[in-house]
Amino acid sequence: MSEPADWYELARYYDVLFSWDPQREVDFVLGASARYGRGRPGRSFEPFCGAGRLLPHVPGAVGSDLSQAMLEIARGRGPVFRADAARLGLAPESFDLAYCLIDSFRHLQREAQAQSHLCAVARALRPGGVYVLGFDVESGRAPAEAQEAWSMKRGGLEVAAEIDVLPGPPGAEAEVMRVRLRVDDNGRRSSLESRQPLRIWTPQAVRGLVAHSGLELVACFDRRYDLEAPRALETVPGSAVLVLRRANVPG
Ligand SMILES: C[S@@+](CC[C@H](N)C(=O)[O-])C[C@H]1O[C@@H](n2cnc3c(N)ncnc32)[C@H](O)[C@@H]1O
Structure with a gap:
């Protein structure tokens, strides 16, 4: 979760x-x-x-x-x-x-x-x-570009991200960027999800x-x-x- x-x-x-x-x-x-x-x-x-x-x-x-x-x-x-x-x-x-x-x-x-x-x-x-x-x-015209995944590490902190784009509310001139992060912060692991509207x-x-x-x-x-x-x-x-x-x- x-x-x-x-x-x-x-x-x-x-x-x-x-x-x-x-x-x-x-x-x-x-x-x-x-x-x-x-x-x-x-x-x-x-x-x-x-x-x-x-x-x-x-x-x-x-x-x-x-x-x-x-x-x-x-x-x-x-x-x-x-x-x-x-x-x-x-x-x-x-x-x-x-x-x-x-x-x-x-x-x-x-x-x-x-x-x-x-x-x-x-x-x-x-x-x-x-x-x-x-x-x-x-x-929305370039779905392949709208999905990105990569990870980076500095010292004991490792962050992996998956970013994709979801449709916005009907009629809105916006879409939703969904960012899923998996973090290993010196052994403490967490999974986070951030959603933001983008025009x-x-x-x-x-x-x-x-x-x-x-x-x-x-x-x-x-x-x-x-x-x-x-x-x-x-x-x-x-x-x-x-x-x-x-x-x-x-x-
Ligand atoms: C993708 S990140 C920054 C990327 C940065 N330009 C770079 O090249 O690394 C977007 C940034 O926009 C900021 N931001 C979002 N809405 C903003 C607003 N209305 N005014 C100023 N900064 C805002 C966020 O806090 C965040 O730091």
């Missing part, structure tokens, strides 16, 4: 599970800034930074997240602050680069929240700066959001993080990584 849990509050387990080598993601984010944005950033912003796994690797990075448990770990990796990504109060034109990977943006359930997020990031970017934003677009975005809806954000879509990739392989948003099977550039006059 699994115990119900919120895996973001189990930040130590989350942190071990996502403790793979981040170099490919970091190279991609910095490469996108070099190719499409302002080059090597002086200051960078990571909303939904979680436990801050990427913060030490990106120049001048500042993170934000809603979960205190995540922030407690992230604080050891870089400057962070607590904020709802739907209500970011950021100083205008204060960052050269923003980035957010791993499907975090879909936690914003309502269109107005997603719009507010993109507009706030647009305003906080200096002209020509990019927001590298990875999330699943129409994830479903079609490519057309994404284009509509971006059109009213003060950002423009300059390139799109899949989660292989290959800058030499851009693709049209409509052809990406699930996990898309958008490069959004601040237009000169934010909307």
